[in-house]
Structure formats: structure tokens, C-alpha cells
Amino acid sequence: MNKLQSFLTRGQDFWQKFYEKKGKKGVAQVAALGLGLLYLQYQVRKHNGWLKKKSVVNEHIFITGGASGIGKNMALRFARLGAKISIVDVNEDALNQVVGQINSLHGEKAAFGVKCDVSDPQSVKNAIKKCIDFHQKKIDILINNAGVVSGKQILENTDAGIARTMNINTTAHHWTVREVLGDMIANKHGHIVTIASIAGWVGVRGLADYCASKFGAVGFDESLRFELRATKSNVKTTCICPYFINTGMFDGAKSKFPLLFPILSENYATTRIVNAVLQDETVVIMPIILNLSIMVKAIFPTCIYDNMMELFGVSESMDHFKGRQQ
Ligand SMILES: NC(=O)c1ccc[n+]([C@@H]2O[C@H](COP(=O)([O-])OP(=O)(O)OC[C@H]3O[C@@H](n4cnc5c(N)ncnc54)[C@H](O)[C@@H]3O)[C@@H](O)[C@H]2O)c1
Structure with a gap:
């Protein structure tokens, strides 16, 4: 004393x-x-996944577009953490492979897959019912991950191409969320994860339909968060906004300054997303340096922002885009 x-x-x-x-x-x-240092240490702990994490053991996690890329990787990671996995995708062969892989590692009832087009509300309704019946459990965590990119300039795009991007990347979030949100609110438990993109904050030449759809996804997540806050709901939301990831979806896209704005590896992106969900983070921009572009846009006149985007090569990043070859 x-x-x-x-x-x-x-x-x-x-x-x-x-x-x-x-x-x-x-x-x-x-x-x-002192406050700056406190904030910095919090950010370091958050980015490295050192904050308190929730358990997902026996949680029913439903992932759209889980047959490839980060959807597949998230399914494998969450299965390893003891979750019951449901995957929906339009690519049935790849979907069955992922389900088979998870079940061979974690038991034959660990994962279930249903062919589903998320842009079709009836297809979503049927798939969710089948997944709930299979796992005998309502959905605890919904991950809206399915996405497409056309990579076309506005005048080159087609009516069908534009509608496809908007329907899969944005409108589908309504179909899935409307199927599960009521139960989550009633059970006072649940989590809705939106896989958006940094293209949901920053416009890019050659990505008009994709940016419009991802701005929509970011807006959807934010509105949902405010609806849930208004009723003091326990249901959590997380919005993930990554830069390019080397999954193949954006093959050919380039970073002018890769040291500053690196193309993210599938492995890094998945680890960061899984940690963000387990740590109940609300919005994740990755890499973290891209938060600056949002700050510049908010604070400075448009001409400064536009010149900065051109200087850092953001507007030319899609010039050599090829996308997936199949
Ligand atoms: N790869 C990147 O650089 C990048 C960057 C930022 C955000 N994202 C977003 O991350 C998410 C996953 O991307 P990825 O890189 O893993 O791509 P990916 O192409 O590997 O995976 C997307 C999956 O969605 C599925 N899908 C497409 N249309 C569908 C539909 N109508 N119904 C159901 N499933 C459908 C595809 O079959 C595929 O399995 C997407 O939403 C994407 O926009 C990707």
C-alpha cells in the first residue's frame, strides 16, 4: 500500500x-x-487478429459463392474452427469438390452444398431451406460473398451484363438477408457479412457496373447496421472492402505501386476476413493504407482527389484486365 x-x-x-x-x-x-498510441496499438492488435474472438463451434455458417476463391477459403477455415458449413454456388462441380474436401477432413456432416443462383429469390429461398434442414439449425452467420465482374467500359457493356453484375453483387443481398434476418433478430444472435470491395468506395475506369454494385453493397451494409442499431439488436454486421486479391477474378489488373498498394494474396485476405468476423469488426478496408483515399475524398476538393487517383494509377489499374479465362 x-x-x-x-x-x-x-x-x-x-x-x-x-x-x-x-x-x-x-x-x-x-x-x-497518448491517445494516438492507444489507437495505434488497438489497430495493430485488430489487424493481427489479437483482439478477443468469438467461438464459431457448431455455428451454422452460410456462404454464397463458396465454390472458389475467398468463399472456398473461408469455408475451409470456418470448418476447421468447428462450424457447420453451407455453401451455395452456380458452379455445381466446384461446389461439390469443396463440400467433399471439407467432409473428408471434418466428418461427413460438416458441410452441405446446394446449387443456387443468388440473383434468383426463389432459388435462394429453396437453398436456405435445404441447408437449414440438413444441419437442423437456423443460420447463425450469413456471408454474402458471391460476385462477378465484367471489366467493361460503360459503352461496351451489354444490358444483360449490367443487370447480371447488379443482381448478383447487390440485389442478391436483399434476397439472402430477408430470408435469415427475422430469425436472427428473434434469436438475439446472428451475423451478416458483406463481401464488398474498395471499389465500393472509389470509382475506377472500366469498372462502372462493378463499382455501382459494390457502392450498393456498402450502402446496404451500412443501412442494415443502422436498422439493427435502432432496435439495439444483438445481430452483428461486417463489411469487407478489399483491394485486388489474386483469386483469378481480376487477372490482368495491375497496381502501379505494388509496394504501397499490393495485390492481396488469397491466404492473407481470408485470414483477415475470418479474424474480422471473429472479432465482430464493422468495416474492414484492406490494405489499411486505402483508408487514406476515403479520407482524401471526404476532406479535399474533387480535383485534388481525382489527380491523386490518377497519380497513384488507380484509374489505369483495369487497362490490362483479362479476368477469369473460362
Ligand atoms: N478477387 C478480387 O480481387 C476481389 C477484390 C475485392 C472484392 N472481391 C469480392 O470478393 C468476392 C469473392 O471474389 P473471389 O475473388 O473469390 O471470386 P471468385 O470468382 O473466385 O468467386 C466468386 C464465386 O461466386 C460464384 N457466383 C457467381 N455468380 C453467382 C450466382 N449468381 N450465384 C451463386 N454464386 C455465384 C462463382 O461461381 C464463384 O464461385 C466477390 O464478391 C468479389 O466481388 C474480390
Whole structure:
């Protein structure tokens, strides 16, 4: 007790002398530095997945577009963490392979797959019912991951191409969420994850339909979050906004400054997304440096933002886009 008292007295003396010497301004500077360091250590812990994580053991996780890319990787990771996995995708062969892989590793009832086109509300309704029947459990975590990209300039795109991008990348989120949200709210338990993109914050030449759809997905997530906050619901939301990932979807797209804006590896992106879900994060922009582009857009005049995007090569990143070859 004496030790504590002398420690507190010495601390008080130190700050008294500091105040006499540096005045209010000095104290404010130290307080700002302290807060800055606290924020920094929080960000470091969050990015490395060192915050408190929730358990997903026996949680029913439903992933759209889980037959390839980050959807497949998330399914494998969450299965390893003990979750019951449901995957829906239009690619039935790849879907069956992923389900087979998970079941061979974690038991024959670990994963279930249904062919489903997420842009068709009836197909979504049927698939969700089959998955709930299979696992005998309502959906606890919904991951809206299915997505497509046309990579076409506005005048080159087709009516069908534009509608496809919007229906799969944005409108489908309504179909899936409307099927599961009521039960989540009633059970006071659930999590809705939106796999959007940094293209949901920043417009890119050659990605008009994709950007429009991902801006829509970001807006959908934010509106959903506010609806849930208004009723003090326990249902969580997470919106993931990555830069290019090397899954093949954006083959040919280039980063002008790869050291500053690296193309993300599938493995890194999956780890970051899984940690974000387990840590109940709300919005994740990755890599973190891309938060600056949003800040510049919010603070500076448009001409400064536009020149900055051109300087960093963002607007030319799609010039050599090939996309998936099949
Ligand atoms: N790859 C990137 O650079 C990148 C960057 C930012 C965001 N994203 C987003 O991440 C998500 C996953 O992308 P990925 O890179 O793993 O791509 P991917 O092409 O490997 O996976 C997308 C999956 O969605 C499925 N799918 C397409 N249309 C569907 C439909 N109508 N119904 C059901 N499933 C359908 C595909 O069959 C595929 O299995 C997408 O939403 C994408 O927009 C990707």
C-alpha cells in the first residue's frame, strides 16, 4: 500500500512540475500522443487478429459463392474452427469438390452444398431451406460473398451484363438477408457479412457496373447496421472492402505501386476476413493504407482527389484486365 501511495505521489509531482513547465499546451500534446498510441496499438492488435474472438463451434455458417476463391477459403477455415458449413454456388462441380474436401477432413456432416443462383429469390429461398434442414439449425452467420465482374467500359457493356453484375453483387443481398434476418433478430444472435470491395468506395475506369454494385453493397451494409442499431439488436454486421486479391477474378489488373498498394494474396485476405468476423469488426478496408483515399475524398476538393487517383494509377489499374479465362 505504501509503495502504491509513493508511486501515486511521485506521479502527481511529475505531472505538477510538467504542467508548471509546459503549461496547458504541453499537457494537451502529451494527451494527444497518448491517445494516438492507444489507437495505434488497438489497430495493430485488430489487424493481427489479437483482439478477443468469438467461438464459431457448431455455428451454422452460410456462404454464397463458396465454390472458389475467398468463399472456398473461408469455408475451409470456418470448418476447421468447428462450424457447420453451407455453401451455395452456380458452379455445381466446384461446389461439390469443396463440400467433399471439407467432409473428408471434418466428418461427413460438416458441410452441405446446394446449387443456387443468388440473383434468383426463389432459388435462394429453396437453398436456405435445404441447408437449414440438413444441419437442423437456423443460420447463425450469413456471408454474402458471391460476385462477378465484367471489366467493361460503360459503352461496351451489354444490358444483360449490367443487370447480371447488379443482381448478383447487390440485389442478391436483399434476397439472402430477408430470408435469415427475422430469425436472427428473434434469436438475439446472428451475423451478416458483406463481401464488398474498395471499389465500393472509389470509382475506377472500366469498372462502372462493378463499382455501382459494390457502392450498393456498402450502402446496404451500412443501412442494415443502422436498422439493427435502432432496435439495439444483438445481430452483428461486417463489411469487407478489399483491394485486388489474386483469386483469378481480376487477372490482368495491375497496381502501379505494388509496394504501397499490393495485390492481396488469397491466404492473407481470408485470414483477415475470418479474424474480422471473429472479432465482430464493422468495416474492414484492406490494405489499411486505402483508408487514406476515403479520407482524401471526404476532406479535399474533387480535383485534388481525382489527380491523386490518377497519380497513384488507380484509374489505369483495369487497362490490362483479362479476368477469369473460362
Ligand atoms: N478477387 C478480387 O480481387 C476481389 C477484390 C475485392 C472484392 N472481391 C469480392 O470478393 C468476392 C469473392 O471474389 P473471389 O475473388 O473469390 O471470386 P471468385 O470468382 O473466385 O468467386 C466468386 C464465386 O461466386 C460464384 N457466383 C457467381 N455468380 C453467382 C450466382 N449468381 N450465384 C451463386 N454464386 C455465384 C462463382 O461461381 C464463384 O464461385 C466477390 O464478391 C468479389 O466481388 C474480390
